[in-house]
Amino acid sequence: MSRWEPDARGRLERAALELYSERGFEQTTAAQIAERAGLSERTFFRHYADKREVLFGGAHLLEGAFVETLAAVPSAVAPIDAMGLTLEAVSAFFADRHDFARQRQAVIAANVELQERELIKLASLSAALAKTLRGRGVSDAAASLAAEAGIAVFKVGFERWVRDGSRSLASFLREALLELRVVVGPSR
Structure with a gap:
């Protein structure tokens, strides 16, 4: 190896997604991932703390994108509308990442430990959004x-998009936000 x-x-x-899909998360080692990628195990651990983090390594980038976008929305915009603009x-x-997202979600759905990690990621994202709104x-x-509602809209829209990638993620998120507005109903 060079x-x-x-x-x-x-x-x-x-490589990790391929192996997790073929063998399962539990049966795949960091060494196998590195070998499949044509890299050393040491290189794997230079980039990731453990084999779970291959699936969650971009979480801080996603959170940063959410927070920066929400912070840039004019303060006169209502919180739920600000969340809608942020989601959009x-x-x-996620442009051009549908196949990756679908494969990643299948791996997560097959493992309770990864499902828990995904929920932690979403809770952290919600907390960061709430802090930004405050x-x-x-x-x-x-x-x-507003932050929890935004995360719920994101989760529902994202799951639909993963199952049916025929439209953009943005269209599924808009649809989920409209459905939330129907559920909440008009003010009384």
């Missing part, structure tokens, strides 16, 4: 509710 390999993270990510903008993060002057309760 000392420097281009796109090591991407290669490890692809962040959907671009920074925009939204009350604690309203910020928490």
Whole structure:
């Protein structure tokens, strides 16, 4: 193996998904992932703390995109509308990643430990969004509710998009937000 390999993270990510899909998460080792990627096990651990993190390594980038986008929405926009605009903008993060997302979700769905890690990621994202909303002057309760509602919309829209990639993620997110508005109903 050469000392420097281009796109090591991407290669490890692809190799891990292939192996998790073929053998299952539990039966796959970091050494096997590195070997499939044509890299050393040491290189694997330079990029990831453990084999779970291959599936969650981009979580901080996603959270950053959500927070930065939400922070840039004018403060006059209602919290739930700000979340809607944020979801629409962040959907671009997933452009051309449908196959990866579908495969990743299948691996996560097959493993309770990974499902738990996914929920932790979403809870962390919700907390960051609520903090951002509070920074925009939204009350604690309203910020928490809007952030949780936004994450629920994201989760529902994302799951639908993973199952049916015939449309953009943004269209599924808009649809889920409209359904939330129907559930909540008009103010009384």
